[in-house]
Amino acid sequence: MNQIKLKRIESELNKTISDILLQESTDDFMKGVTITGSEVSADLSFAKVYFTHFKDMDHKDAEKEMNEASDFIRKFVADQMDLRQTPKLKFVYDESIEYGSKIERILSEIHEEDKH
Numbered sequence: 400m401n402q403i404k405l406k407r408i409e410s411e412l413n414k415t416i417s418d419i420l421l422q423e424s425t426d427d428f429m430k431g432v433t434i435t436g437s438e439v440s441a442d443l444s445f446a447k448v449y450f451t452h453f454k455d456m457d458h459k460d461a462e463k464e465m466n467e468a469s470d471f472i473r474k475f476v477a478d479q480m481d482l483r484q485t486p487k488l489k490f491v492y493d494e495s496i497e498y499g500s501k502i503e504r505i506l507s508e509i510h511e512e513d514k515h
Contacts, residue, residue, distance in 0.1 A: 400442070400443070405439055408439055408443070408480075409438065409439050409446075411480060412437050412439065412446060412448070412480065413436065413448075415476055415480055416434050416437075416448060416472060417433070419472055419476065420432050426468075428452070428456075428461075429468065431452055431454055432450050432465065433451050434448060435493040436448075436449045436493070439486055442484075443482060443483070443484045443486050444486055444487065445487050448489065448490050448491070449490075449492075450465060450491075450492065450493060451492070451493050459492075461492055462490055462491065465490035469490060473486075473488050
């Protein structure tokens with residue numbers, strides 16, 4: 400499939416899932432989830448969806464909860480997106496934000512040490 404079209408589908412999928420979590424979910428955990436990106440296979444059969452959550456929760460537990468809701472979310476995606484095939488969703492916790500915060504904190508500490 401054309402890479403530009405695939406990127407457009409990924410972008411639309413991110414927005415659609417974010418909207419579904421905010422509007423259709425009754426779970427407070429789900430309402431606090433932020434979709435950070437996705438990767439859709441060329442044949443549209445599979446999508447890896449990256450997310451973060453700022454609640455104190457183990458990443459594996461968060462992934463498990465999101466993957467348990469994937470069929471629920473997929474049903475709404477099928478209703479809202481015009482795709483010939485709705486991809487199977489696999490949610491993966493995105494650690495890049497935490498990693499960036501950790502690097503920033505380390506750099507701040509180094510900068511403070513240099514001042515003294």
